[in-house]
Amino acid sequence: MEVTRLWLDINASAKKAWQALLTQAGLVADEQVDYTVGIYDQGQLIATGSTYQNIIKLVAVADTAKHNNLLAKITGALLERLTADRFEQAYVYTKPCTATYFKALGFKAIAETTHICLLERGYPDIETFQAKLKRAKRPSQQAGAIVMNANPFTNGHRYLVQQALQTCDVLYVLVVSEDRSLFDTAARLKMVQAGVADLKNVVVLTTDHYLVSNATFPSYFLKDQADLKVAAEQAQLDAQVFLQRVAPVLDLKHRFVGSEPNSAVTAVYNDQMAQAFAGHLQLTVIDRLTENQQPVSATTVRQALKRDDWETVQQLVPTSTFKNLRSVNHDS
Amino acid sequence: MTVKQTATAGTTESSDIMITLKPNDSGIEVELDSNVKKQFGDHINALIKDILQKLSIDNVKVEAVDKGALDCTIKARTIAAAYRLRGESDYEWEAINSWND
Structure with a gap:
């Protein structure tokens, strides 16, 4: 046959x-x-x-x-x-x-x-990824993590990091490394690194293919078309990868996420994480930073960029990101 | 020629073995999955290690998924995977044949 x-x-x-x-x-x-x-x-x-x-x-x-x-x-x-x-x-x-x-x-x-x-x-496989995390690990009592796409890195992301640092002695920021966003992985990683460079106890890492990736959570990248039931399954899987494979290696006690008033898929994701982590990890939902009564989100920034509305962009992102966006835009 | 990080040879069909080579920090480490591991596990491990040493590959992690392969198959698959890892295709038949003497 x-x-x-x-x-x-x-x-x-x-x-x-x-x-x-x-x-x-x-x-x-x-x-x-x-x-x-x-x-x-x-x-x-x-x-x-x-x-x-x-x-x-x-x-x-x-x-x-x-x-x-x-x-x-x-x-x-x-x-x-x-x-x-x-x-x-x-x-x-x-x-x-x-x-x-x-x-x-x-x-x-x-x-x-x-x-x-x-x-x-x-x-490379999950063991390679875990070995990479282990090398970046710092001694901690109350370590926490945030997973972000940072597409692009906004004041909202920075606020989330600062809020998390009030509870944590070490904070790992894991940048989603899947090239399905407006800004590629290298650019997003650079923006995050620049955006938190002045903050102590923050370690910036990439998620490789193991968190919020095509493999674990494809619906995340199809926010408009995703079937919420399917998204919930994928979100649960993603949460399990985090819980079983990432949290023990970095000795994590906390995971932080921003509250999500606008995206149904992200809301489902937060919900599934809460279920998966119950009793193992402390999940803290931090209310979004608001600017003129509007939550600061990367989506808003991308829309403003599309309109060439640099004034709005400047209000919503840190100077480091703004410079970066300007230079990129200048090139094209 | 580029040296790849990983190389595979063989299939998971019956009587075959699939050998995958990955980088390793020190030494040869064999991870064997086989239905006859209990009976022939040590023998298969030793055979794979021996072949790799003869090919001067010292630091490598081997993943072997065995489906009841004979020694000649195990040898052939290991040699093929090793050459693929190094990106070489000119097999040194004389040297390889001399191992059988």
Whole structure:
């Protein structure tokens, strides 16, 4: 039995068979895929799998074809494709009950919720990330962390950091390192570093692919289109990664977040974190800094930038960010 | 030639072994996953280490997912992964063959 590529865009009958197989396996035929393969037996589609960037998803084998180790064939073909695309890591999202099959294929679990398990293979991996955190770790009694996208870094972010420092002796600021925002990771990291340079006891780090990333929390980047139920699942997973993989390494006692009056997805995220952390970590929601009765948010800054409204921008961001934005804008 | 950080050879099909090499600070460290680990785990570990030492690879972390591979397969996959890691494709067959003597 050969693994063949399924051209979902142009082959309507293959797409129909694909959807039917996924439905039978209890999966939603989500069309956000780059590449799909399948195995046919006498004209019948009996196994399939897809990739989206470096995420392996929608893997299903027909009930009638179980015990033929077709999963290894499908996964092998997908990994080959990822290697050809020069991805050095691969992630799998699956139900906890099927996670063992992927573990048998060399994948390692990063974190698990009641409904999803996230696994990875390749290098750098979660251990590399944890080693990086360990190197940056400072001795602390009451360490805290903030995860921020800082797209761009505003007065609101700085206020959040300052508020958190009132409770913490060491504060880790983890900058989301996924390039799906207006400002790329390097630029955002630079703005954060400049923005907190004068504050003692603040350590700026990146989240690599492990927090609020394409792998853990894709809905975060599709705030307008995200299904809130799906977002809640992903948020729970992200919270578990933080709780199980990051907090123990940095000896964290607190996590801080800004209150979220405007974005439903971020509100869901805060809510899921509160549930996951209960009894383990202190989650503190800090009210947003307001300027003229309006909460200061990166969204507002981006809108102002779009309008070329530099006056508003200047009011909402620290001088360091403003200089940075000006220079970037000057270049383009 | 660029030296990659990681390289893989082999599959997880029955009778094969998938060898993945990653950087390691010191020494050769083998992490083996196998159904016959109890019976042949030590042997497989020693075999992989031996091959890597012969190829002068001293600091590496090995992830081996074994599906019942024979020694010749384990050797072949380890050699292939090592060459891929170094970005080389001119196999020194004479040297490799001499190991069998």
